[in-house]
Amino acid sequence: MFEILKLSPLFAGLDTLEINLLINKVFYQIRSFSNNEVLAFSGERVEKAMILLEGKLQGEMVDFSGSTLKIEEIEPPQMVAPAFLYGPQSFFPVNLSALSDGKILIIVKKDFTQLLANDLRVLNNYLNIVSGKAQFLSRKITFLSFKTIREKIAYYLLNHLKTGMMIVSLNQSQKGLAEVFGVARPSLARTISEMEEEQIFRWERNQVIILNLQSLRSILGKY
Amino acid sequence: MFEILKLSPLFAGLDTLEINLLINKVFYQIRSFSNNEVLAFSGERVEKAMILLEGKLQGEMVDFSGSTLKIEEIEPPQMVAPAFLYGPQSFFPVNLSALSDGKILIIVKKDFTQLLANDLRVLNNYLNIVSGKAQFLSRKITFLSFKTIREKIAYYLLNHLKTGMMIVSLNQSQKGLAEVFGVARPSLARTISEMEEEQIFRWERNQVIILNLQSLRSILGKY
DNA sequence: AGCAGAGTGTAACATTTGTTACACTTCGAT
DNA sequence: ATCGAAGTGTAACAAATGTTACACTCTGCT
Numbered sequence: 001m002f003e004i005l006k007l008s009p010l011f012a013g014l015d016t017l018e019i020n021l022l023i024n025k026v027f028y029q030i031r032s033f034s035n036n037e038v039l040a041f042s043g044e045r046v047e048k049a050m051i052l053l054e055g056k057l058q059g060e061m062v063d064f065s066g067s068t069l070k071i072e073e074i075e076p077p078q079m080v081a082p083a084f085l086y087g088p089q090s091f092f093p094v095n096l097s098a099l100s101d102g103k104i105l106i107i108v109k110k111d112f113t114q115l116l117a118n119d120l121r122v123l124n125n126y127l128n129i130v131s132g133k134a135q136f137l138s139r140k141i142t143f144l145s146f147k148t149i150r151e152k153i154a155y156y157l158l159n160h161l162k163t164g165m166m167i168v169s170l171n172q173s174q175k176g177l178a179e180v181f182g183v184a185r186p187s188l189a190r191t192i193s194e195m196e197e198e199q200i201f202r203w204e205r206n207q208v209i210i211l212n213l214q215s216l217r218s219i220l221g222k223y
Numbered sequence: 224m225f226e227i228l229k230l231s232p233l234f235a236g237l238d239t240l241e242i243n244l245l246i247n248k249v250f251y252q253i254r255s256f257s258n259n260e261v262l263a264f265s266g267e268r269v270e271k272a273m274i275l276l277e278g279k280l281q282g283e284m285v286d287f288s289g290s291t292l293k294i295e296e297i298e299p300p301q302m303v304a305p306a307f308l309y310g311p312q313s314f315f316p317v318n319l320s321a322l323s324d325g326k327i328l329i330i331v332k333k334d335f336t337q338l339l340a341n342d343l344r345v346l347n348n349y350l351n352i353v354s355g356k357a358q359f360l361s362r363k364i365t366f367l368s369f370k371t372i373r374e375k376i377a378y379y380l381l382n383h384l385k386t387g388m389m390i391v392s393l394n395q396s397q398k399g400l401a402e403v404f405g406v407a408r409p410s411l412a413r414t415i416s417e418m419e420e421e422q423i424f425r426w427e428r429n430q431v432i433i434l435n436l437q438s439l440r441s442i443l444g445k446y
Numbered sequence: 447a448g449c450a451g452a453g454t455g456t457a458a459c460a461t462t463t464g465t466t467a468c469a470c471t472t473c474g475a476t
Numbered sequence: 477a478t479c480g481a482a483g484t485g486t487a488a489c490a491a492a493t494g495t496t497a498c499a500c501t502c503t504g505c506t
Contacts, residue, residue, distance in 0.1 A: 083361070086347070087354030093361060113347055117340050124309070124336060130353050131310030137360035138306070138316060142284075144367045145405070148492070173453060182368070184494050189455060191493095205454090205502080371462070396483060407464050412485060414463095428472080428484090 001030070001105070004053050008077035010125050022119055026111035033098045040096040047090075049112040050080040055102015059094035073099070082126070083133040085109060144182070146220075149191040152181045154219040157201070157208060168208045224253070224328070227276050231300035233348050245342055249334035256321045263319040270313075272335040273303040278325015282317035296322070305349070306356040308332060367405070369443075372414040375404045377442040380424070380431060391431045 002016045002023075011019050033039055033055070040046075042061070052074055059072040059081075072094065074080055084090055086109075107115065116123040146152050156177075160168045170177075174192075178185040192203050200216055202209040210216060225239045225246075234242050253276070256262060262280065263269075275297055282295040282304075295317065297303055307313055309332075330338065339346040369375050379400075383391045393400075397415070401408040415426050423439055425432040433439060 083354050083357035085354065086350035087358050088351065089358050090354070113343060113350075117343055117346055120336060120340055123340055123346070127309035127336075127353070128311065130350070130357060131306050131308065131313070134306035134353060134357040134360060135310050135312050135316075137357060137364060140364055141360060141367065142316075144364065147405075175453060182370075185454090186456080186495080187493050190457095193455075398483060408484090409465080409486080410463050413487095416485075 001053060004077045005051070005105070008051060008079070009129055010051065010079060010122060012125055013121050014119070018119075022115060022122065025118060026107060026115050028111070029106045030103055031106055032101070032103050034101050035098055038095060038097045039104075040092050042092050042095045044092050045090060046081060046084045046092055047109050049085055049107045049109065051105040051107075052076045052078055052080060053103040053105055056099040057102070058097055058099050060097060061094050076102075079129065080104070082129050085112070086130075149181065149183055149188060150195065150219055152183070153188075153191060153195065154216050156181075157210065157216060158220070161210065166210045166213070168210065170206055170208065224276060227300045228274070228328070231274060231302070232352055233274065233302060233345060235348055236344050237342070241342075245338060245345065248341060249330060249338050251334070252329045253326055254329055255324070255326050257324050258321055261318060261320045262327075263315050265315050265318045267315050268313060269304060269307045269315055270332050272308055272330045272332065274328045274330075275299045275301055275303060276326040276328055279322040280325070281320055281322050283320060284317050299325075302352065303327070305352050308335070309353075372404065372406055372411060373418065373442055375406070376411075376414060376418065377439050379404075380433065380439060381443070384433065389433045389436070391433065393429055393431065 002019045005011050005019050005023075006014065006016055014022075030053070039050075039057070053076055055076070057074040057080065059074065080096065081092060081094075084093060116126055143152070143155060146155055157168050172180070174188060175185050178188040181188065195201060196203055198212075198215070200210075200212050202211060225242045228234050228242050228246075229237070229239055237245075256278070265284070276299055278299070280297040280303065282297065303319065304315060304317075307316060339349055366375070366378065369378055380391050395403070397411060398408050401411040404411060418424060419426055421435075421438070423433075423435050425434060
């Protein structure tokens, strides 16, 4: 088990022995689960830290009409819902169910807090994980706040542009990009065509060549 | 100073003496700033924890064309950018500038980590703050992911509906709601009219009376 | 070389939302 | 009670995006 934990972001920088000592200072529990089992329901309070050791879990969002919607997959050795263990609304945002047999390490919240306090490195790691989540979400909101497809394209390109270069290499298909942007694929293609027409860039299969950086920037500048 | 800190979420549950002892265990610094001073630039690394003691600060988002866009205000005794002190990308997402004269308490990251480890309550508080931020952002994304105005209205109403009741009281003007939704005010009014037409609810000045909960739910159910 | 499947360009049309404008209501301050 | 500011209902029109459909290109495989 400690070999697996050593690979987890939470215990990064610690060796197996140190992890062993830390974990054994607090009360913990290992729970096996089998395929399709539901480990937690949306809305349930999160009272334990859970680290996936083996197997695969899935988070299903449940909407108001009762049907499940979006999905997120969790693989070992990741923590489950790290940003929902603390905070004013510490309840599961999703239904947590198993996609295979597996095992999780469970530490109740109070003991987990103790664990964090016992080792500055683990504390730092956990803060990094939660903060990283917040930063990821923050960036996502920035992105979602752009209304038009033009703005999204401009933002995406400028963010992937290495300084000094005029080429952005694409590791996504146009179809994939449309999904990230949350827009229909033909709509994206249309806007790309228009922007090519305006000599803003040349869009090739695996890369985009920026022709007019100025006007690309001005799309995001409202003033 | 400790009187002010006692009111901050970070030191909730501690008395003045305890805060005094904790703070004095680590290295800290108090910095005065004057109106319009820029305390940090967007992109700068966050290396210190900052707690606003007096005055008012503002975060200005800077876009690619150099102009400042959106704003966020910070008032004492709040922490500045709590979710950006740790994490893989710990740099300011905004320009931090002063809206008045004031003072901030500064603790370098390393000492701040030590401070957290020294008192379980403060650690818990900080985890609550950062997690709360993440949860807030998460909910905001859920909301932003609804495309149509109908969906946003349905989600908003269902979330503000107390169980068993059929009335949602509004503490926002229609104009204010439109801003929260990120849509134009007349567009919101139009959709509200349409939904009233369909007997889904009756929208009065300060409250909404749900007439058909079923169909309100079905707006969010894709299946 | 030929084939199948995924990805792409493009068009016509439908739907949704934004914009602008104006008349009407509400509500608090004088 | 009256005034004025803020909020609301509504309409006509513009702009952006979605939907559907189809032909074409690319790529990997046999």
